[in-house]
Amino acid sequence: MPDTPAVAPEPSGEVTAGDTGGSRDRPPGWEPVARAVVPETERDPGYGSGLPISAVWQTEPPPPAPSSRWAPLYHSGYGGGVQSAPPEPPEPPDRREPYAPPERRDRYAPPDRTAPPDQQVHPGQQAPPPSRGTRHRRPVETQPPAPGSAAPARDQLPIRPTRSGASPDTLLIRRTLAEIAPVADKTTSYFYALLFIRHPDLRSLFPVAMDVQRDRLFKALLTAAEHADDTATLTEYLSHLGRGHRKYGTLPEHYPAVGECLIAALTRFASDTWSEATEAAWVRVYTTVSQIMIDAAAEDERSSPAWWQAEVVGHELRTRDIAVVTVRPEEPYPFLAGQYTSLETPWWPRIWRNYSFSSAPRSDGLLSFHVKAIPAGWVSNALVHHARPGDVLRLGPPAGSMIVDHTTDNGLLCLGGGTGIAPIKALVEDVAEHGRRRPVEVFYGARHDDDLYDIDTMLGLQRSHPWLSVRPVVSDGPTRRLSGQLTHIVREYGPWPAYDAYLSGPPGMIRSGVDTLVGIGIPSHRIRHDGIEELTTSSTGRG
Ligand SMILES: NC(=O)C1=CN([C@@H]2O[C@H](COP(=O)(O)OP(=O)(O)OC[C@H]3O[C@@H](n4cnc5c(N)ncnc54)[C@H](O)[C@@H]3O)[C@@H](O)[C@H]2O)C=CC1
Known part of the structure; x- marks a missing residue:
């Protein structure tokens, strides 16, 4: 066994035809693009530094330059390492057939041959509850x-x-x-x-x-x-x-x-x-x-599959680069409004991206996501521009704790920036289904009027629910709506003494939102958002 690898791996972020990843898992017809740059996942997509954002949804920024590899582990960003314009993602192949049914890897451990035969667990067999330890x-x-x-x-x-x-x-x-x-x-x-x-x-x-x-x-x-x-x-x-x-x-x-x-x-x-x-x-x-x-x-x-296969049953292009993708999981998919999942497409095996559910759990079991195709975003571009009904995706388990606290009657102050409006809509539906009247104030931020791709749905919800108020805010372009930074507008409408806050959107918006809300007196333990792991939350004390 050599101590020194004979072959060094490819430089970060680049794949060549000779990559040891092999081509057998590439979709049929896909020719490796020489030195195509693969986007990052689970990175803080930018807008400066501050809180470590680890769960990233539609954001798939290009990789930082190798020299900045270490520093951005926690606080990476567009400003932190990208030195050239992100390349276009390669065209996914025109793949319409679903995955070849993969061997279901839902047997985590091989049969324990050391256990007495009557206690051995075999593939597909329900494992007995573990003894302590x-x-x-x-x-x-x-x-x-x-x-x-x-x-x-x-x-x-x-x-x-x-x-x-x-x-x-x-x-x-x-x-x-x-x-x-x-x-x-x-x-x-x-x-x-x-x-x-x-x-x-x-x-x-x-x-x-x-x-x-x-x-x-x-x-x-x-x-x-x-x-x-x-x-x-x-x-x-x-x-x-x-x-x-x-x-x-x-x-x-x-x-x-x-x-x-x-x-x-x-x-x-x-x-x-x-x-x-x-x-x-x-x-x-x-x-x-x-x-x-x-x-x-x-x-x-013992209770969940390793992943869920889900067939695309709806694909609605809302803007040039935003689609609402609806899937039907082949098995029931339990989750809570406000959570997110990881998602893998058939075009880019083993590349998983996180997306928030845009609805509360539905009686028909369907799940929807708002996907924005971003530069160099392989998965997001595939989902927006190539996915069609009949395609089969894979979902990881649900995650995230930005869920409604039903033990309180506090109002909900919700800030949704861009596609970050998706889980906010799910939270509103959750409150509606729960039947208790609590004020819900939604501030829906976008850069331009045209970017408010879900405003009709949100205003429709407002018409149905007297306890709900939806205020669109445009930051960068001319508008007849509220104009300015989302967080500034929220502060102007404050001080929100009896509200719990829910933030969803670009990391920079979440950071400035948390700062603003803490600044106007909402205690950090009443501010919820995704993207900051439990760990880092506790270490930063930001709730
Ligand atoms: N659960 C969550 O937190 C979710 C987060 N997202 C994230 O939301 C983002 C959506 O991207 P886009 O639609 O392109 O949003 P965008 O870049 O168009 O911005 C949306 C809104 O956020 C504001 N904003 C952006 N950067 C800001 C900053 N540094 N400080 C203060 N305000 C800022 C903008 O002014 C605008 O009002 C992605 O990063 C995606 O990963 C998406 C879905 C769910």
Whole structure:
């Protein structure tokens, strides 16, 4: 097994015909576009820095320049690294046939051959409820425990907080991360090259273009390190991550492979701070991290599929670049108004994008999304310009906590910017269905009059519900409606003492919206929005 990968992976964000991703998963007829740039996901799409926005909906900005790879892990943006105009996304093939029915990967763990036969779980069989503390696999094999000893379980970890509050393991991990920060790009490239050379079977789980993936790994590491001593927060974050990994086909046995290559990459690039103690700390922490993810995925598997197939049944082009796409999931899809899902198209396998549901759950089970095609947005362009009824998409599990609090009679102050109006509409429908009269004030922001693509629907809702008020606000162009920045207008109409706030839209709008609302006295715990993970919310104290 070579220590140094013989083949370095492609530079970030670029795919060439020779990419090791192989062509077997590309849609038929698709010819790789030489050095096509693939958009990022899960990035703060820009408008300056500030809050880390991690869940991104229609936003698929182009990748930052390689030199800015590290800095934007949390706060990336158009201003942070893009140095040239984003290219057009390649044309997706004219694919009309649905996915070949994929083998349903809803068996998270292989049958446990060590269990007595009557307790073994086989593919397709309902797993029995886990006994407390069930462990599927020992995740890290880089430093096998002494014969006869078990791998450290997370509740056995020696967390001994120092006077600074961080445990010794956390301090060692942070030291490593600080050392590799300037060479994070190289470290992740090396890590993935090693992973795919040692475990070529894992390559097919990853997207063809690996740039986003690289950032994700380090973002996860940073987050885990930052919260290593906060068990509750860490467990929540990692459980979400573990459940989310089911749709990629991640299996428990993949974790040791990743751990082994991670340690190898860190050993090489954090040589100044690396020591036996550091390695032991990484093994312990990685073991904990992967075990939490494995357990969460295994538990989730008992009640949910890894993904849902959904057929496009409606496609309405509202403007040149915005479509309302409606799908029918093949199995019931449970979610709450205000949540979002991840979505994969047949044209770009393994590239997932987040989209908010634009309606509350419907009795016919249909789901709708508002999709804006953005420059270099492969998925969004495919959905807006190529998807047609009959196409089959895949949905990940629902996510997000921007849901209506039905335990209070407070009014709802809703700010929806651009396609961010989609989940706001879902929230309004939710309040309507719930039957309790609460004032709902919607401020619907757009840059130009023409961009208010859903204003008729929103005004229709206003006509039906006397408790609802909808105010369109145009920021950049001439208008006979309210004119100015959405947040300024909201402040003018304030001070909103008995309201809970819901914000949805571009990250910059959410940031300035939160600042404005906190500034006029709405406590941060009564301000809800997506895109800032539970973790970062708690670390920034912004609610
Ligand atoms: N759950 C959520 O939070 C959702 C968020 N989105 C996001 O909403 C965005 C929609 O994009 P577009 O329709 O192109 O919106 P846009 O760029 O046209 O802006 C919409 C509104 O937000 C305001 N705005 C934009 N940037 C601002 C800033 N930095 N500070 C203050 N106000 C700002 C604009 O003035 C306008 O009123 C995407 O980034 C998408 O990812 C979309 C759906 C759901």
